Amino acid sequence: MMSKREKIQLAYLYFIPKPHNTGTPLRPIVxxxxxPTTRISKFLGKLLRPLFDKHARSTTIIDGVDLIHCLEAYTTNRHLIPKTYLCTFDITDLYTMLPHEESLDILIEFLVQHGYQKVQNIPIDIIRKLALIVIKENVFVYEKKFYRQVIGGAMGSAFTLTLANIFMWKWEKQLVHRLKVSNEIYGRYLT
Incomplete structure (x- = not known):
């Protein structure tokens, strides 16, 4: 996880257009x-993403074929009827709006709920401390000024992706439970 001193650079902010949105707004990219925190982020992503994938598989849509299989099973169980509604929604700006402390609390809740006190021999309190470094020390330069991201995480960060998915796991739990009771399905497409 140690960075190579001669290769370390401060992050910088730039923008790319979002042509699919009205008015072509800009997406900030750090x-x-x-x-210095990139290697820790990659380490945490590799450590935690397989756990998330394993425990969230029942509510995850991997691709179009997986969606078709879910709908086929739903139909086979005679739950798909003419009055069935199919709904989709998109969460905007999730990565950049994650509340730091709440997200870390949810990360620990996720690990504890699935029976982990350690992951690959690393105690979960150490995982939390490493995660805190990654999200709290997100410092970047823009127009010769220094900034620190106080909410959310860096887009493209391996750990931010996993943390956002675990954050959504917490939100989804109650919804998924209610849908299962009424024989409905729920799936989230992960990128």
Whole structure:
């Protein structure tokens, strides 16, 4: 996880257009490839993403084929009827709006609920401390000024992706439970 001193760079902010949105707004991107926390982020992503994938598989849509299989099973169980509604929604700006402390609390809740006190011999309190470093020390430069991101995480960060998914797991739990009781299905497409 140690960064190579000669390759470390402070992250910088730049913008890319979102042509699919009205008015073509700009998406802020923090380039953090050589930031001191990047290796920790990658480490946490590799450590935690397989756990999330394993425990969230029943509510995850992997691709179009997986969606078709879910709908086929729903139909086979005679739950798909003419009055069935199919709904989709999109959460905007999730990565950049994650509340830091709440997200870390949810990360620990996720691990504890699934029986982990350690992950690959790393205690969950150490995982939380490493995660805190990654999200709290997200510092970047824009127009020769220094900024620290106080909410959310860096786009493209391996750990931010996993943390956002675990954050949504908490929100989804109650909804998924209610839908299962009424023989409905729920699936979230993960990128």
């Amino acid at each position: 380039s953090s490839m050589n930031m």
